[in-house]
Each structure stands twice: as C-alpha cells, then as structure tokens.
Amino acid sequence: MTPTDDARRLREALARLRRRAVLDRRTGAVLAGLTAAGMWVALAWSLGRAWQPLQSLPVLAGGAAATLVAALVAGLRRMPTLSWVARMADARFQQQERLATALEHGDATGVAFRAQLLAEAAGRAAALPARDAFPLRHHRPRGLAFIAAAALAAVAVLVARPHVDLAMQRADQASIAAAVQDLQRQAGAAARAAAAAPDDPRRKALAGALSAALGDVRRAQTPQSVLERLSELSDQLRGLADPGLAAEIQGAVAAAGALTGVDPLSPLARALGAGDLSGAAAAARALASSAGQLGAPARQSIAQALHAAAASAAQSGSALSTQLDAAATALQQGNAAGAKQALQSVAQQLDTLQQRQQDDRQLNAARDATGADQRQTAQRVDADRRAAGQTGQSGSAAAVVGGEGSGKAPSSQGASALGPAQGGAGEQGGPQPGGQPAGGSGGQGAGASGGGTRAAALGANEQVFVPGPPGAQVPDTSQAPVLLPGAAVPLSDARSVIAAFEQAALEALDRGEVAAGDRDLVRQYFSTLGGSS
Amino acid sequence: MTEIPVQEAPGHPAIDPEGFAGVAARIEEQVRRVIVGQGDLVRGVLSAILAGGHVLIQGVPGLGKTVLVRALGDALDLRVNRVQFTPDLMPTDIVGTTVIQEHDGRRDFVFHDGPVFTNLLLADEINRATPKTQSALLEAMQERQVTAGGATRPLPVPFFVLATQNPIELEGTYPLPEAQLDRFLVQLLVEFPSDDELALILRRTTGAPGEEPEPVARAGDLLAMQSLARQVPVADHVLDYAVRLVAATHPERSGVDDVRRQVRFGASPRGAQAMVAMAKVRALLDGRPNVAFDDVAAQVLPALRHRVLLRYEAEAEGVDADALLQRIVDGVPRDPLVR
Numbered sequence: 001m002t003p004t005d006d007a008r009r010l011r012e013a014l015a016r017l018r019r020r021a022v023l024d025r026r027t028g029a030v031l032a033g034l035t036a037a038g039m040w041v042a043l044a045w046s047l048g049r050a051w052q053p054l055q056s057l058p059v060l061a062g063g064a065a066a067t068l069v070a071a072l073v074a075g076l077r078r079m080p081t082l083s084w085v086a087r088m089a090d091a092r093f094q095q096q097e098r099l100a101t102a103l104e105h106g107d108a109t110g111v112a113f114r115a116q117l118l119a120e121a122a123g124r125a126a127a128l129p130a131r132d133a134f135p136l137r138h139h140r141p142r143g144l145a146f147i148a149a150a151a152l153a154a155v156a157v158l159v160a161r162p163h164v165d166l167a168m169q170r171a172d173q174a175s176i177a178a179a180v181q182d183l184q185r186q187a188g189a190a191a192r193a194a195a196a197a198p199d200d201p202r203r204k205a206l207a208g209a210l211s212a213a214l215g216d217v218r219r220a221q222t223p224q225s226v227l228e229r230l231s232e233l234s235d236q237l238r239g240l241a242d243p244g245l246a247a248e249i250q251g252a253v254a255a256a257g258a259l260t261g262v263d264p265l266s267p268l269a270r271a272l273g274a275g276d277l278s279g280a281a282a283a284a285r286a287l288a289s290s291a292g293q294l295g296a297p298a299r300q301s302i303a304q305a306l307h308a309a310a311a312s313a314a315q316s317g318s319a320l321s322t323q324l325d326a327a328a329t330a331l332q333q334g335n336a337a338g339a340k341q342a343l344q345s346v347a348q349q350l351d352t353l354q355q356r357q358q359d360d361r362q363l364n365a366a367r368d369a370t371g372a373d374q375r376q377t378a379q380r381v382d383a384d385r386r387a388a389g390q391t392g393q394s395g396s397a398a399a400v401v402g403g404e405g406s407g408k409a410p411s412s413q414g415a416s417a418l419g420p421a422q423g424g425a426g427e428q429g430g431p432q433p434g435g436q437p438a439g440g441s442g443g444q445g446a447g448a449s450g451g452g453t454r455a456a457a458l459g460a461n462e463q464v465f466v467p468g469p470p471g472a473q474v475p476d477t478s479q480a481p482v483l484l485p486g487a488a489v490p491l492s493d494a495r496s497v498i499a500a501f502e503q504a505a506l507e508a509l510d511r512g513e514v515a516a517g518d519r520d521l522v523r524q525y526f527s528t529l530g531g532s533s
Numbered sequence: 534m535t536e537i538p539v540q541e542a543p544g545h546p547a548i549d550p551e552g553f554a555g556v557a558a559r560i561e562e563q564v565r566r567v568i569v570g571q572g573d574l575v576r577g578v579l580s581a582i583l584a585g586g587h588v589l590i591q592g593v594p595g596l597g598k599t600v601l602v603r604a605l606g607d608a609l610d611l612r613v614n615r616v617q618f619t620p621d622l623m624p625t626d627i628v629g630t631t632v633i634q635e636h637d638g639r640r641d642f643v644f645h646d647g648p649v650f651t652n653l654l655l656a657d658e659i660n661r662a663t664p665k666t667q668s669a670l671l672e673a674m675q676e677r678q679v680t681a682g683g684a685t686r687p688l689p690v691p692f693f694v695l696a697t698q699n700p701i702e703l704e705g706t707y708p709l710p711e712a713q714l715d716r717f718l719v720q721l722l723v724e725f726p727s728d729d730e731l732a733l734i735l736r737r738t739t740g741a742p743g744e745e746p747e748p749v750a751r752a753g754d755l756l757a758m759q760s761l762a763r764q765v766p767v768a769d770h771v772l773d774y775a776v777r778l779v780a781a782t783h784p785e786r787s788g789v790d791d792v793r794r795q796v797r798f799g800a801s802p803r804g805a806q807a808m809v810a811m812a813k814v815r816a817l818l819d820g821r822p823n824v825a826f827d828d829v830a831a832q833v834l835p836a837l838r839h840r841v842l843l844r845y846e847a848e849a850e851g852v853d854a855d856a857l858l859q860r861i862v863d864g865v866p867r868d869p870l871v872r
Binding site: 104 | 764823824827
C-alpha cells in the first residue's frame with residue numbers, strides 16, 4: 001500500500017470520526033441550549049417575584065427560546081475539522097499525536113518517516129471506535145447542568161417562600177380581624193338598639209344581618225370570602241334603607257319655613273329648621289297643651305301657618321302634612337280638642353320620624369363601616385393576587401365583588417339575563433329612589449371571556465332582558481325574584497338599564513370597593529357593552 | 534508495503550528507524566555493563582549525544598560520572614579525553630598551544646593539539662576552572678572549532694563535551710556563566726544509587742574485573758543517527774506546546790504565579806531547541822516516527838533547568854528550578870483545543 005493510499009485511508013477514518021464529532025457537538029449544543037433556557041426560566045421566575053411581568057408567559061417562553069437559539073448558534077457555529085478530530089482522537093485514545101502529525105505532514109513530499117507515519121496512523125485510525133471517540137458520557141456534566149437548571153427552575157416556580165407566605169397569611173388574618181372587629185362593634189350597637197325596641201322589624205333585621213355576617217366573617221379563611229360576605233351584607237343593608245325617610249325629613253324642613261313668623265309656632269319652626277325632631281315634637285306638644293287658651297286671632301294665624309306648612313310638607317310627599325292640615329282645620333274651626341289631638345299626632349309623628357332618623361343613621365354607620373371594610377379587604381385581596389402572580393391572568397376576577405351591589409347573587413342571573421356568557425357582572429346595584437347610589441358589580445362567574453359574547457348579544461337585533469319590573473332603572477336586588485326554570489319573573493330591557501348599571505359600577509370602582517385587579521375587567525365589560533367607559 | 538526511511542550520512546552506513554532504536558539499545562546495554570542503575574542518566578546522556586548536544590552532569594563525586602563517559606566512548610568507539618579542571622588550568626591546556634620546534638635545522642612554530650581535539654571530552658568539575666579557561670570551551674562547543682595562534686582548526690566529528698560539576702564544596706569554584714550554561718543541551722542530575730544498586734556496585738568493583746564495554750557503533754553510525762533524528766516530524770500544535778512551555782518560564786509572560794514571583798530570567802530559545810531535539814530522539818528511541826506531547830514534556834527539566842535564573846525569593850523559600858519547571862509542566866495545557 002502506497003503512502004497515498006494510506007493518506008486516503010487516514011482521511012476516510014478521520015471523516016468517520018468527524019461525523020460522530022458533529023453529532024456530538026450538536027448534542028452538546030442542544031444540552032447547553034436547554035440548560036441556558038432552564039437557567040433563564042429560573043432566573044426570570046425568581047426576579048419576577050420582585051417585578052411580576054418577568055413571570056409572564058411571553059417573557060418566559062420568549063427568553064427561553066432566545067437563549068436556546070443563541071446557545072445552538074454558538075455551539076454549532078464552528079463545525080469540527082479533520083485536524084481537530086485527529087487531535088481529539090490522539091488525546092482520547094493515547095495515540096501519541098500520530099494522527100494529527102500524519103494528517104499534517106502526510107501530504108508533504110520529502111518528509112522523512114512519511115510512509116511509516118501514514119501507515120501507522122491510517123491503521124490506528126481505522127481501528128478506532130467512533131462511538132468511544134465521542135461518547136455520550138462526555139456530555140454528563142452538561143446533562144447534569146441541564147438537570148440542575150431544570151430543578152432550579154422547578155424550585156423557583158414551585159417552592160413557596162415561607163416567610164412571605166407567612167407574612168401574607170398574617171396580613172390576611174389581620175384584615176379579617178379588622179373586619180370582624182368593625183362588624184362586632186356594629187352588631188353590638190344594632191343589637192342594643194333592637195333590644196330597646198323589640199317591635200321594630202328594621203332594627204331587628206339590621207341586628208340579624210350584622211350578626212349573621214359577623215358569624216360568617218369570623219369563619220372566613222380568606223380576605224376574598226370576607227369581601228364576598230361584606231358585599232352580601234352591603235346588599236342587605238341597602239335593602240333595609242328607609243325609603244320614605246328622606247321625603248319625610250324634607251317635608252318637615254319645608255314645613256319649618258312656613259311656620260316661621262307666627263309667634264306661638266316659633267319654637268316648633270326653629271326646631272324643625274334645625275332638624276331637631278325631638279325638640280320639634282316637644283314644641284308641638286307644648287302647642288297642643290296651649291291650644292285651648294289661644295284666642296281667635298291667634299288660632300287663625302296659627303291655622304294659616306299650619307295650612308301653609310301642610311302644603312309645603314305635602315310637596316315633599318311627607319305624611320306630616322295630613323296631621324298639620326288636620327290641626328290647622330281644627331284650629332280654624334275653633335275645635336280646641338281636635339286641634340290638641342292633631343298637634344299631639346304631629347308630635348308623635350315627629351317622634352317616630354326622629355326614631356326613624358336614628359335608625360337610618362345607625363344603618364348608614366353600618367353601611368359606611370361595611371364599605372370601609374370592603375375597601376380594606378379589596379386591597380388585601382389585590383395584594384394576595386399580586387403575590388400569587390395571578391393579577392391580570394385570572395378569568396375569575398369578577399368573582400370578587402365590590403360595592404354595595406348584589407355580589408353574592410347567583411351568576412346565573414347575570415348569565416340568563418345578559419346572554420350566554422358565563423358569569424361576569426351579574427346583578428348590579430344602582431341609584432335607589434331617594435337613597436344613595438348603590439353601586440356594585442359582579443356575580444361569581446368567570447367573566448373574563450364573556451365580554452365579546454355580551455357585546456354581540458346587545459349589538460344584534462336580539463333583545464336582551466334583565467330581571468326587574470319594567471320601568472325600574474335598576475332591579476331591587478333585595479327583592480330579587482328567584483330565577484328558576486319556568487318561573488315567571490318581571491323583565492326589563494337591558495338597554496334601558498345598562499347605563500344605570502354602568503354608573504353604579506363605576507361609582508363602586510371610584511370608592512375602591514372593587515379589587516384593583518378586577519377594575520379593568522369591569523371597565524372592559526361595560527366597554528364591550530357599548531357603554532361610555 | 535510501507536516505505537521505511539533509511540538515512541545514509543556521506544561516507545557512513547545507512548540506518549533506518551528500527552536500526553536507530555536497535556543501535557541505541559545496544560549502546561545502552563554496553564554502558565550498563567559498567568554502570569549500575571542510573572537508567573535516566575544513561576538514557577539522557579545517550580539522547581543528548583544522538584541529538585548532537587553537550588551534556589552538563591551534576592552530582593557528587595564517586596557516582597560514576599567518569600565511568601559513564603568512558604563507557605560511552607568505548608561503546609561508540611570514540612576517542613575520549615578527560616580534563617580535570619582546576620583553578621590553575623589555562624585555556625591552552627585545553628585547546629592546545631603553539632611551540633617552537635626545530636626540524637632539519639629550521640625552527641618553526643608548530644601547534645600542539647590540546648585535549649579538546651577528541652570525540653568525547655570529559656570536562657571534569659568544570660566549575661573549578663577560572664572563567665577564562667571555561668570560556669575557552671565556548672567556541673569549541675558552539676562552533677565545533679578552535680581558533681589558536683591565528684588559525685582556526687576544526688574539531689573532530691563527532692565532538693561532544695560532557696562536563697561535570699560538583700554541587701557541594703563550592704568554596705573556590707567559579708559557577709558557569711549563563712552564556713556557558715546555555716551551550717549545554719541538557720543538564721542531567723546524578724542520583725545516589727539505591728541500596729541494591731550500591732551492593733551491586735560493590736560486587737562489581739571489589740571483585741574480579743568485570744566485563745568491559747565493547748564497541749557496538751562507530752562514529753559514522755552516530756552521525757547517521759543524528760541526521761535521522763533531526764528529520765522526525767513534529768506537528769505544529771506539539772511545537773506550539775514547546776513554545777508555550779518556554780514562554781511560561783519567563784516571568785513577564787508566564788501564567789504560573791510562582792514563576793512570575795520567583796524567576797528572574799526565563800529559558801532562552803536554545804532551551805526550546807534542546808527540548809524539541811531531545812524529544813525527537815526520545816520518539817525514535819520509543820519506536821515512534823513522530824513527536825508526542827509526552828516527549829516534549831519529558832525534556833522540560835533536563836533542557837531548561839540550567840537555563841532558568843531564579844530570584845533570591847526562590848532560594849530563600851527553598852524552591853529550585855526543577856520544582857518550578859514541574860509546576861509549569863503541570864500548569865501549561867498540552868492541547869488547548871482538547872477538552
């Protein structure tokens with residue numbers, strides 16, 4: 001065999017080794033890429049605890065893909081040459097640099113030992129097992145590095161941070177305890193008020209609602225369940241509002257203006273004008289007791305004033321106008337006994353009104369406290385969500401309800417009324433006649449995916465109804481009809497009430513009674529319905 | 534059929550690679566008739582001769598240095614001269630001198646060859662002569678010629694200097710200057726024999742006269758072997774290893790911390806030449822037609838130990854050149870491409 005033949009044999013043998021080397025390098029590059037990707041996921045997830053966007057899927061997946069590609073490009077940029085393969089084989093098979101030297105000097109003529117060198121190298125190279133030249137075990141460190149990176153990523157993703165979790169848990173418990181404390185105070189006051197007036201159904205209902213809510217909140221495990229229960233309580237309190245109280249007080253104040261200027265009526269006018277209903281009642285009783293001693297001119301002037309006051313009160317729809325009018329008529333007719341009785345009725349009416357006003361104040365105090373607890377708890381829920389990395393990702397954001405609406409209302413109400421979408425904003429509170437706007441949103445369903453469907457339902461020729469009597473702006477959720485298959489419930493056109501729903505929801509957002517993570521969802525919901533937000 | 538290179542020096546017999554190793558083995562065998570142990574020393578001296586270089590042998594007296602040189606001369610059938618260097622030795626005592634000689638009534642200046650005119654010069658305890666006398670060997674070692682009395686005279690071929698120096702009894706000695714040291718291809722150390730070797734030495738030297746070395750090669754064989762050794766191919770990355778090793782002895786270029794701190798001057802280019810030349814011989818003695826990393830690494834200590842000048846810090850810390858060079862061998866990667 002000539003040196004030329006040996007040179008060819010040597011190159012063929014090295015080419016065989018080179019094919020294995022290429023495979024080996026590709027394997028190494030893939031392992032390095034996977035390791036880099038794993039490290040990226042671990043790093044991004046760890047840093048994401050401080051800056052949450054790093055934990056988003058696009059960042060994680062994009063970064064992992066980029067590192068993988070970069071490692072592949074770096075690893076495969078230079079393919080092994082025959083010279084490199086020869087040197088590797090020399091080193092790994094203890095060939096004493098025969099292969100590399102033969103490859104380098106084999107083509108040069110006039111080199112001593114050329115033939116011997118080529119013959120030895122070709123024979124040895126042909127006998128080398130390619131698999132052993134570049135064995136997979138050489139990738140064990142990279143494989144271990146990949147496993148370590150994957151484990152690190154898994155640990156970063158899966159393992160909780162005990163100290164943070166404990167801090168969050170304590171904050172949750174503190175939030176719940178604060179809500180319990182507020183509710184306990186309100187429930188105690190309501191219970192005492194109810195004990196003072198055992199026959200007052202509103203006081204009894206208020207005490208019952210607060211006591212039940214207190215029990216539920218005490219048993220609550222998470223701020224979210226507290227928030228849901230507070231929303232339900234808020235709805236209940238709104239249902240306990242005295243709808244006629246404002247008109248009665250407005251009528252009393254209006255009557256005060258008409259009574260001014262008549263001397264015997266001055267104490268009554270001053271008390272009514274100052275909103276002192278008990279003082280007004282006392283003044284009315286004093287006037288009643290002196291009704292028999294009044295002279296005719298005085299009776300006439302008082303009667304005229306009382307008539308005017310009755311007329312003013314009647315404009316506000318106050319029931320006080322009837323009694324005032326009766327007293328005025330009796331005085332005008334000289335019926336002192338009738339006038340006295342009518343004025344006593346006015347005093348009694350004012351006492352009752354004062355009692356109602358106290359009840360309403362207590363109710364408002366309870367509602368304010370509940371609203372404050374809702375806001376505080378909503379912030380806690382937001383903090384929990386941020387910690388859990390669920391902000392902006394969860395489709396169940398609408399489950400956290402806010403405001404004074406019917407948060408606990410079955411999502412099926414919203415679904416059946418507003419279209420086939422799942423859950424979302426179920427029933428909405430709204431401006432109550434003569435009362436404060438009662439906002440609120442949410443049912444318990446996952447509303448994230450429902451917007452488009454609802455928009456399509458409202459945008460089409462299809463007519464959509466919500467439960468409630470026709471003409472009502474917003475259904476009274478305290479008297480919400482039970483939605484059962486086949487049940488006859490009054491319905492309203494959704495288009496006629498959607499603006500009020502939206503307004504109520506936006507007001508609830510403004511009051512911070514909806515978890516921050518859900519606010520965009522609520523706005524988006526109404527936006528998809530074609531509202532103003 | 535593999536073509537085996539055959540080297541034929543002008544006027545001398547041809548020799549092939551297998552013959553190279555065979556002749557070398559026979560020479561070693563003859564030397565071992567009178568030398569007990571000292572395998573590395575024998576192999577080192579023979580390798581240096583085959584590489585065409587001079588040898589500086591360092592060891593205490595009585596370890597067989599002179600016997601080794603004479604045995605080599607006998608085995609190679611070379612003319613051997615021995616010069617005992619002393620402080621009063623003059624250069625002319627080595628290179629020769631011109632004397633007035635009367636011939637047929639005429640007086641002429643005639644040059645009398647000194648002991649340097651030989652094949653194998655044993656310069657015993659070379660560090661006991663004055664620098665002037667030591668320098669008389671410079672031209673002979675480097676140029677293989679002597680200039681005296683206005684005439685330049687070539688030395689016999691082959692010509693080797695095997696110098697010895699005693700590491701103890703330094704009082705009154707003249708350490709060889711760096712330029713002189715650099716002329717020696719290698720510096721070899723003579724170790725004290727083991728107990729068994731010492732016992733064998735006693736048996737051989739205190740009884741009946743033993744076997745004497747017989748000539749197994751001639752000067753022509755030696756020249757052919759030298760020529761063949763120079764043609765052993767060396768791959769570029771192996772040469773690069775030698776370069777990096779020598780560069781690592783230089784404190785300003787070394788990656789070895791101890792070298793930067795403890796070495797004043799690194800090895801000269803002659804050091805790299807010596808390593809490669811010796812590595813080629815080692816490869817052939819190993820029956821290999823190419824130089825391997827092992828061949829180069831094995832020559833670091835003998836080829837560089839006398840070419841590295843240490844700082845005072847090294848001496849204060851008891852660190853010698855061998856220790857530093859071993860750290861260099863350990864610290865310099867053989868093939869950076871190979872993981």
